[in-house]
Amino acid sequence: VDLAAVDERVSGCRACPRLVAWREEVAVVKRAAFRDQVYWGRPVHGMGPADARIGVVGLAPAAHGGNRTGRIFTGDRSGDWIFAALWRAGLANQPTSVSIDDGLELTDCRIVAAVRCAPPDNAPTPAERDTCSPWLARELELLPRLRVLVVLGGFGWSALLPVLARAGVEIPRPKPRFGHGAEVTLAGPGGPLTVLGSYHVSQQNTFTGRLTEPMLDAVLTRAVELAGG
Numbered sequence: 372v373d374l375a376a377v378d379e380r381v382s383g384c385r386a387c388p389r390l391v392a393w394r395e396e397v398a399v400v401k402r403a404a405f406r407d408q409v410y411w412g413r414p415v416h417g418m419g420p421a422d423a424r425i426g427v428v429g430l431a432p433a434a435h436g437g438n439r440t441g442r443i444f445t446g447d448r449s450g451d452w453i454f455a456a457l458w459r460a461g462l463a464n465q466p467t468s469v470s471i472d473d474g475l476e477l478t479d480c481r482i483v484a485a486v487r488c489a490p491p492d493n494a495p496t497p498a499e500r501d502t503c504s505p506w507l508a509r510e511l512e513l514l515p516r517l518r519v520l521v522v523l524g525g526f527g528w529s530a531l532l533p534v535l536a537r538a539g540v541e542i543p544r545p546k547p548r549f550g551h552g553a554e555v556t557l558a559g560p561g562g563p564l565t566v567l568g569s570y571h572v573s574q575q576n577t578f579t580g581r582l583t584e585p586m587l588d589a590v591l592t593r594a595v596e597l598a599g600g
């Protein structure tokens with residue numbers, strides 16, 4: 372089984388009734404600005420090569436972003452932020468991400484969501500997070516060179532730690548706390564793995580200045596440094 376097979380498989384997942392209903396309803400009702408487009412309306416898998424040393428873990432697709440375009444973080448303001456930052460860090464070949472055929476490619480980086488279906492109000496429940504966690508686990512297992520994980524927001528942090536623990540990564544007690552700039556290096560079966568925290572690139576954070584471009588750049592620069600330059 373490779374990443375492409377997992378990507379294909381997750382696209383058909385219907386395990387969370389509330390999220391299945393929402394992603395499909397949004398795809399029919401649409402936003403006025405996109406009414407001529409065919410929405411994806413299904414789970415959104417990760418993006419980036421299998422030899423990535425850096426993983427970025429987000430929250431969930433946006434109703435009119437990834438749930439519309441079919442590509443993670445593509446077609447919304449959060450995506451504008453993260454892909455521009457990945458480009459500045461040398462991990463993307465272009466700073467914008469508007470549609471699945473816009474030519475965007477990532478290098479040494481795989482970006483995934485903790486929950487793969489768009490939730491109402493961008494808020495999955497803890498039960499939905501846990502139901503989706505085997506997909507996250509499977510995807511991380513298939514990244515053998517992974518050395519650094521950048522987690523965007525506390526929700527992704529809470530989703531990731533149990534997944535890592537089940538994969539044999541030693542999680543200290545008390546559990547490492549999420550924060551912007553948090554950094555913890557864990558002992559994993561395949562060697563050390565560093566987890567970095569960043570505030571999420573949501574408009575709530577970027578419009579208010581809680582997260583600035585230099586703050587995000589600092590975390591990604593650190594990730595590149597830890598991954599080996």
Ligand code: SF4
Nearest residue numbers: 384386387414488503
């Ligand atoms: Fe499946 Fe995850 Fe979507 Fe739930 S959120 S339906 S587990 S892909």
